[in-house]
Amino acid sequence: NAGVTQTPKFRVLKTGQSMTLLCAQDMNHEYMYWYRQDPGMGLRLIHYSVGEGTTAKGEVPDGYNVSRLKKQNFLLGLESAAPSQTSVYFCASSYSHPAGVYNEQFFGPGTRLTVL
């Protein structure tokens, strides 16, 4: 059981380049999330998905797009990277309705992205 995996682990982009971050989970979770973590800011939700084929905006969605074509995968895209998108990106998934008591989110190891 790999849990939540993310690729790549590290990436350096130039301003204006595009890239896709891949998140995969093998726990059959319905819900998946993308967060970014910046020094002094804590984790902030970018986009999330409550099931295959669905996506929704979180707290800081601008500059990002997502897709959930398969239940186990959640892709985060940067169409035109900016230095402000330099961050650590974490994907997470959860196995139950978020409003339930036992709604632990399992996180991937993160992707460290630098935009020059």
Add this chain to the structure above:
Amino acid sequence: RKEVEQDPGPFNVPEGATVAFNCTYSNSASQSFFWYRQDCRKEPKLLMSVYSSGNEDGRFTAQLNRASQYISLLIRDSKLSDSATYLCVVRGGGADGLTFGKGTHLIIQP
């Protein structure tokens, strides 16, 4: 508006001591509360959920005070391995993820 506030620390505590953190939240409609632990350059991991009646897991005790809108974490007999950042996490009623505090950095000293 700061939805979840924590003292960033660092808290420097000798091994074996007891340490407590508090966290305040602004949304009175929040339904679920958690403490996550994050080691340096690693992903956050659930430490424990926080229940209305308070709960204990080994050396860790979590309390919720809905009237004053804060949660607390108490660590007894602290170990060197407890050194980490502790994230206070709150969820509202919707499906839109969790609201994280910025974390409290704990350093256990030998």
